[in-house]
Amino acid sequence: MFKYILVIDIKSKIVRCVFKMRAIWKYVGKRVLYVIPTLIGLSILIFILSRVLPGDPALMAAGPNAPKWVVEQIRHQLRLDKPLWQQYYYWLVDLFHGDLGYSIYTKRSVTVDVVEYLPASLQLIFLAALFEIGGALALGIISGRYAYKLPDNMVRVLAYIGISVPSFVWGLLFQLIFAAIIPLFPSHGMYSYGTIPPPRVTGFSLIDSLIAGQFDTFVDILWHMVLPAFALSLGAMAQDARIIRAGMVDTMQKDHVSLVRAYGIPERTIFSKYILKPSLVPAVTVMGMDIASLLGNAFMVEMIFQWPGFSRYGINVMLNKDINGIVAVVLVVGIIFAIANIIVDVVVAYLDPRIGRRSA
Amino acid sequence: MENEYILKIQNLKKYFETPYGTVRAVDDISLKVRKGTTMGLVGESGSGKSTTGHVVVGLFPPTSGKIFFKNKDISVPLEKRPKELKRDIQMVFQDPASSLNPKKIIRDIVGLPLKVHKMVQTKEELEEKVAKLLEMVELPPEDFMYRRPVDIGGGEKQAVSIARAIATNPSFVIFDEPTSALDVSIQAKIINSILNIQREFKLTSLFITHDLSLMRNISSEVTIMYLGKVCEIAPTDVFFQKPLHPYTQMLLSSVPVLTKEEEELKPKGIKSIGEIGSPIHPPSGCRFHPRCPYAKEICKKKEPRLIEVEPGHFVACHLYAEK
Amino acid sequence: MNKDILLEVKNLHVGYKTHMGISQVLQGVHLTVRKGERIGVIGESGSGKTTTMKSILKILPSNGMIKEGEILYQGRNILEMKQEELLELRRKKISMIFQDPTSALNPLFKVGQLMLDIIKYSYNLEETEAKEMALKALRDAALPDPERVFDSYPFQLSGGMRQRVCIALALIGDRELIIADEPTTNLDVTIKAQVLNLLTKLVRERNVGWIFVSQALGAVRENVDRVYVMYAGNIIEWGQTEKVFSNPLHPYTQKLLECVPKLTGTEFSKGIRGRVPNYFNPPSGCRFHPRCDFVMDECKKTFPEPVEVETGHFVACNLYRRR
Amino acid sequence: MSRATILSEWWKTLEIKKKWYNFRRSPLSLIGLIISLSTVILAIFAPWIAPYPEHAGFYTDFEHANLPPSWQHLFGTDEFGRDVLSRTIFGFRYSLMMAAVVLTLVVPAGVILGLIAGYYRERWIGKLIMRISDIFIAVPPLVLALSVCSLLTPSAFNAMMAVSLMWWPWYTRLLYNITSSIKEEYFVYAAKVTGASSAHIMFKEIFPNAMGAVLTKITLDVGWVILLGASLSFVGLGAQPPTPDLGTMVSDGAKFLPDYWWISMFPALAISYIILGFNLLGDGIKDAFEG
Numbered sequence A: 001m002f003k004y005i006l007v008i009d010i011k012s013k014i015v016r017c018v019f020k021m022r023a024i025w026k027y028v029g030k031r032v033l034y035v036i037p038t039l040i041g042l043s044i045l046i047f048i049l050s051r052v053l054p055g056d057p058a059l060m061a062a063g064p065n066a067p068k069w070v071v072e073q074i075r076h077q078l079r080l081d082k083p084l085w086q087q088y089y090y091w092l093v094d095l096f097h098g099d100l101g102y103s104i105y106t107k108r109s110v111t112v113d114v115v116e117y118l119p120a121s122l123q124l125i126f127l128a129a130l131f132e133i134g135g136a137l138a139l140g141i142i143s144g145r146y147a148y149k150l151p152d153n154m155v156r157v158l159a160y161i162g163i164s165v166p167s168f169v170w171g172l173l174f175q176l177i178f179a180a181i182i183p184l185f186p187s188h189g190m191y192s193y194g195t196i197p198p199p200r201v202t203g204f205s206l207i208d209s210l211i212a213g214q215f216d217t218f219v220d221i222l223w224h225m226v227l228p229a230f231a232l233s234l235g236a237m238a239q240d241a242r243i244i245r246a247g248m249v250d251t252m253q254k255d256h257v258s259l260v261r262a263y264g265i266p267e268r269t270i271f272s273k274y275i276l277k278p279s280l281v282p283a284v285t286v287m288g289m290d291i292a293s294l295l296g297n298a299f300m301v302e303m304i305f306q307w308p309g310f311s312r313y314g315i316n317v318m319l320n321k322d323i324n325g326i327v328a329v330v331l332v333v334g335i336i337f338a339i340a341n342i343i344v345d346v347v348v349a350y351l352d353p354r355i356g357r358r359s360a
Numbered sequence B: 001m002e003n004e005y006i007l008k009i010q011n012l013k014k015y016f017e018t019p020y021g022t023v024r025a026v027d028d029i030s031l032k033v034r035k036g037t038t039m040g041l042v043g044e045s046g047s048g049k050s051t052t053g054h055v056v057v058g059l060f061p062p063t064s065g066k067i068f069f070k071n072k073d074i075s076v077p078l079e080k081r082p083k084e085l086k087r088d089i090q091m092v093f094q095d096p097a098s099s100l101n102p103k104k105i106i107r108d109i110v111g112l113p114l115k116v117h118k119m120v121q122t123k124e125e126l127e128e129k130v131a132k133l134l135e136m137v138e139l140p141p142e143d144f145m146y147r148r149p150v151d152i153g154g155g156e157k158q159a160v161s162i163a164r165a166i167a168t169n170p171s172f173v174i175f176d177e178p179t180s181a182l183d184v185s186i187q188a189k190i191i192n193s194i195l196n197i198q199r200e201f202k203l204t205s206l207f208i209t210h211d212l213s214l215m216r217n218i219s220s221e222v223t224i225m226y227l228g229k230v231c232e233i234a235p236t237d238v239f240f241q242k243p244l245h246p247y248t249q250m251l252l253s254s255v256p257v258l259t260k261e262e263e264e265l266k267p268k269g270i271k272s273i274g275e276i277g278s279p280i281h282p283p284s285g286c287r288f289h290p291r292c293p294y295a296k297e298i299c300k301k302k303e304p305r306l307i308e309v310e311p312g313h314f315v316a317c318h319l320y321a322e323k
Numbered sequence C: 001m002n003k004d005i006l007l008e009v010k011n012l013h014v015g016y017k018t019h020m021g022i023s024q025v026l027q028g029v030h031l032t033v034r035k036g037e038r039i040g041v042i043g044e045s046g047s048g049k050t051t052t053m054k055s056i057l058k059i060l061p062s063n064g065m066i067k068e069g070e071i072l073y074q075g076r077n078i079l080e081m082k083q084e085e086l087l088e089l090r091r092k093k094i095s096m097i098f099q100d101p102t103s104a105l106n107p108l109f110k111v112g113q114l115m116l117d118i119i120k121y122s123y124n125l126e127e128t129e130a131k132e133m134a135l136k137a138l139r140d141a142a143l144p145d146p147e148r149v150f151d152s153y154p155f156q157l158s159g160g161m162r163q164r165v166c167i168a169l170a171l172i173g174d175r176e177l178i179i180a181d182e183p184t185t186n187l188d189v190t191i192k193a194q195v196l197n198l199l200t201k202l203v204r205e206r207n208v209g210w211i212f213v214s215q216a217l218g219a220v221r222e223n224v225d226r227v228y229v230m231y232a233g234n235i236i237e238w239g240q241t242e243k244v245f246s247n248p249l250h251p252y253t254q255k256l257l258e259c260v261p262k263l264t265g266t267e268f269s270k271g272i273r274g275r276v277p278n279y280f281n282p283p284s285g286c287r288f289h290p291r292c293d294f295v296m297d298e299c300k301k302t303f304p305e306p307v308e309v310e311t312g313h314f315v316a317c318n319l320y321r322r323r
Numbered sequence D: 001m002s003r004a005t006i007l008s009e010w011w012k013t014l015e016i017k018k019k020w021y022n023f024r025r026s027p028l029s030l031i032g033l034i035i036s037l038s039t040v041i042l043a044i045f046a047p048w049i050a051p052y053p054e055h056a057g058f059y060t061d062f063e064h065a066n067l068p069p070s071w072q073h074l075f076g077t078d079e080f081g082r083d084v085l086s087r088t089i090f091g092f093r094y095s096l097m098m099a100a101v102v103l104t105l106v107v108p109a110g111v112i113l114g115l116i117a118g119y120y121r122e123r124w125i126g127k128l129i130m131r132i133s134d135i136f137i138a139v140p141p142l143v144l145a146l147s148v149c150s151l152l153t154p155s156a157f158n159a160m161m162a163v164s165l166m167w168w169p170w171y172t173r174l175l176y177n178i179t180s181s182i183k184e185e186y187f188v189y190a191a192k193v194t195g196a197s198s199a200h201i202m203f204k205e206i207f208p209n210a211m212g213a214v215l216t217k218i219t220l221d222v223g224w225v226i227l228l229g230a231s232l233s234f235v236g237l238g239a240q241p242p243t244p245d246l247g248t249m250v251s252d253g254a255k256f257l258p259d260y261w262w263i264s265m266f267p268a269l270a271i272s273y274i275i276l277g278f279n280l281l282g283d284g285i286k287d288a289f290e291g
Helices: A002-052 A057-062 A068-077 A084-096 A110-145 A150-164 A167-181 A205-211 A215-252 A255-262 A267-304 A310-319 A323-351 B049-057 B083-088 B106-116 B123-136 B154-166 B184-201 B212-218 B236-241 B246-253 B260-265 B297-301 C049-056 C083-093 C111-123 C127-140 C146-150 C159-171 C189-206 C217-223 C241-246 C251-259 C297-301 D002-024 D027-044 D084-119 D124-137 D141-151 D156-182 D186-194 D198-235 D246-254 D261-290
Strands: B005-018 B021-034 B038-042 B064-069 B089-092 B172-176 B204-209 B221-226 B229-235 B307-310 B313-315 C005-018 C021-034 C038-042 C064-073 C094-097 C177-181 C209-214 C226-231 C234-240 C307-310 C313-315
Touching: A002 A084, A002 A323, A002 D124, A002 D141, A057 A068, A110 A150, A110 A205, A110 A215, A110 A267, A110 A310, A110 A323, A150 A215, A150 D027, A150 D261, A167 A215, A167 A267, A167 D246, A167 D261, A205 A215, A215 A267, A255 A267, A255 C094, A255 C111, A267 A310, A267 A323, A267 C111, A267 D141, A267 D198, A310 A323, A310 D141, A310 D198, A323 D141, B005 B049, B005 B204, B021 B038, B021 B049, B021 B204, B021 B221, B021 B229, B038 B049, B038 B212, B049 B089, B049 B172, B049 B204, B083 B089, B083 D186, B089 B154, B089 D186, B106 B123, B106 B154, B106 D186, B123 B154, B123 B184, B154 B184, B154 D186, B184 B212, B184 C251, B204 B212, B212 B236, B221 B236, B221 B246, B229 B236, B229 B246, B246 C189, C005 C049, C021 C038, C021 C049, C021 C064, C021 C209, C021 C234, C038 C217, C049 C064, C049 C177, C049 C209, C083 C094, C083 C111, C094 C159, C111 C127, C111 C146, C111 C159, C127 C146, C127 C159, C159 C177, C159 C189, C189 C217, C209 C217, C217 C241, C226 C241, C226 C251, C234 C241, C234 C251, D002 D027, D002 D261, D027 D084, D027 D261, D084 D124, D084 D156, D084 D198, D084 D246, D084 D261, D124 D156, D141 D156, D141 D198, D156 D198, D186 D198, D198 D246, D198 D261, D246 D261
Parallel strands: B038 B204, B038 B221, B089 B172, B172 B204, C038 C209, C038 C226, C094 C177, C177 C209
Antiparallel strands: B005 B021, B005 B064, B221 B229, B229 B313, B307 B313, C005 C021, C005 C064, C226 C234, C234 C313, C307 C313
């Protein structure tokens, strides 16, 4: 009898869980449907810009001394001799076949480049995001807990500095201090001399090294990632810490906090439960913006630390005016940004039951 | 005879599309307001009383139905209404905090209708007129003319709203719960200046409120609304002597009172029960039936029509249809 | 020491520290509640009612400062209690119903989560027992389908249901004193009546002390034994409900009662001139003197000592001192 | 009404006084004001303040190359023997000019589009504007600015154009959000009911309420635009040498790290200094309007 009740209970829990999941998936679906036209718009925008703006990519690619027929050949290869809408149409058709066009910089398909360089960037940005979230939570909570007292004031000043100093300045400073003056960390690259890169399976060198069982390599890669990831995360960390703090100070004034206090719930529980959770909602919402700053700043940070990632590839195609490369870089960053934002929205919807579903 | 009605609403419907479904804010109501009188429009939240006011004044176009003002059809979007009409119909809104632009001084707030309708030419003329209007609502002009809304109290803000509404000398003003956010002592002040102005300007007005005692003091006729429908229409005196609709009785019995005489007016034997339904999925048949102690089978199925029980006293309830 | 007395507030002075300076809100508030007695506190917004109630539970906002006074609960001073003792008091003895159920319930937690947390800390119960207790409280608050309410977020409930949830919270266990701070202000008329009926019924049944704070004079009159009238951080008049309402003594109380519109349509006064004083620079002496029609010189100097005009009916006004 | 005019003036000054009071309540805002004023003064009077104004442009003095900081050269000299301090002071000029140009182009356009989009939120015009601005925001601004710069010929002017092209949607969004909430306020209803024109409602009723937010954003954006410009030139897609642009100076000097650290570090700190100043100032202005 008792067992039977238990089964029913679990069953109803599962049903409820599935129902909740469905609501979330529906919400995700809606967000994806909204994002797709935006991404198509983005592709049109960057495509037009790449074809219309002055400066001849074919000439750039061929070099200043190339004979005219070479330039013409490249122009034909890039379909620059066709009308704009046809160029976009063919580009779109190719895109659906997984082909982003030919890169005049690397002299191969852009798709191959993306597959090769993207994982390194993603793993760096992922680590930076972890630093950011951890640091922001720690600083924000300290600041909110001791609002208007000494720790809070210190964190606030630190946060201003964190926000104001650009990531590339942090990068150079860290390189100077923690690599050159006090050689704690390597100053650039992904591997130390003599380290054998793991065989490529996923492209993510951290995962690949684990798959290959090269634990030393794993640590070595991680060691190389600390400075760039930290430089990358500081700005966003400071921004988020401030928002968490503001959220807490705001929540503390709320009636619902008075209510739980009036019913004798101890201060620690009030703080860690009834104040913290509502304060995180705005912070997570803003995290979408922080991802933008991570993705953008990765360009400079990868350059400084010579990280063999997608952003450094992006800079190279830009400096070489490789139009297919540029279009691909913008589009890929746009897609990553969109995915990250959807994840952020789902987390917000998870934290705040009012968002995404409403029923009486 | 027909001419004495300044406002006629015929089968007015206003639906709003929301992500959660269609809100039937106002669902097929008809009412008439006689010239020079005040019609009290009473209801609770979700009754559609404010929406009715907003539609009349043109903020939202009606979904269907007609509105006639001085025998002209005005059920068109605001942009298509003639300018004189906007001068003739004005509105005082509910929330004093959001009724006045916080970035402007009182002179410009009250002066806006004057400027829009080109009723003043020079700055001096404007200040003179605004001063007169402020005096009318018992605000000393030299004190208030150049202040900003943040520096004045809620009651004073509402007085400014009233001054603005009467600036163009309208013949019809809608008061949408002008005192619901105010304390009683301030409410008394505002209601008194409204009464004075109504007398002085020979205003016709629609007075929207949820407060029956207040309505008693202000209006000559009452319309009771529930979930977008009209339940009862009656001259005020008749209404308080003989409330017919069960909802009206419930509403009246729910009013807390101060004196014995008042207690006698409250209907006995009916108690407030149940929740106000949702305007998205209103109950079938009579919308009040889930809360009605007298509900019968027919109430769940058939919507009662508004019938005239005695001259001027209308009610929409199956209890009275049989007779 | 009178054993009958549950709560006694003596000479309470409370201020708030803001960047504009220190506001002196409460100026010697006093209040007595006997066991099982129902007390009403009336006053307009900003008169310090909520501040007084929050002081009793010591849940003032962080910038609030209790400068002087005693709050005795069964003889023990709440203001000097140790943290554990205070928690015990909040968990078992006194509970509070807040003004706005929407802002008083944390939107991110289910009703059940909140209730279980409160019960867990108060009574140290097993999960299933705690849930049983919570459901019983919800049932007592006349909530239909308590299981569903238990499993809902506040936004999924109507305003009336939210306030019932708050009442359920206040009823968990055997409280001795329930403070209801304007519990019906934000509700619709019929729902207001329901919630108030429920509250008074429960208070009577359980014979607990009750402080009913409200601006709605009628609601207070109908439901309490004794009444305190507050103006600008002072108790200016108190006594048995019947006496205060039939024979108001203080000029402010008199005026306030005149301001309330009546169902009978009796004309009401033109309000009280002036406005509620600013607490940063309050008027000297009797804080009502700038608005009082009977002001005398001594009113401007010192706050009048309370006088017992008839048995149990006190007033703090110089008009009655002379007699 | 002379007495009235006096009163009017009085209320006006009171308004400003209150804002100033709210502003200076935080010492950080005052520090921000001092920092940003100092950069503006340095930028305007660079030719008179800089110790070696001729070092700003193309100048070589290899005898004095790579000197460490000294009394002669407070920030040291770079690989061409140019005084880093002088070049940094001129760098403020370029940075602030960039911010000024970008913001004058972007703010009016973004604000007007945002007002229209918010006011006509339900109509196709509002939806279209927001959809287009979504496209520009679909990618971090730096990435789009970098690619536009790379497609043009890298130069300080093109960098400004590229940044402007990226920046307007932020103002559109800001104004859209403010407008679509204020448009439901009763004072806007009242203006509509009385027959005020849409233009009047947008610019005279709604816009004044957005002023505080716009001013705050402009101040904060001075910092962010400078950051974006510096990032562009750091990568090599913005201002080109020998322009004394702070970003270019940092990236050129980075080659000489760690030995000649001063060549890159001082301009780097200068960038941080400007951004810090305008950040603090922006938050102060926010306090002034909200407080």
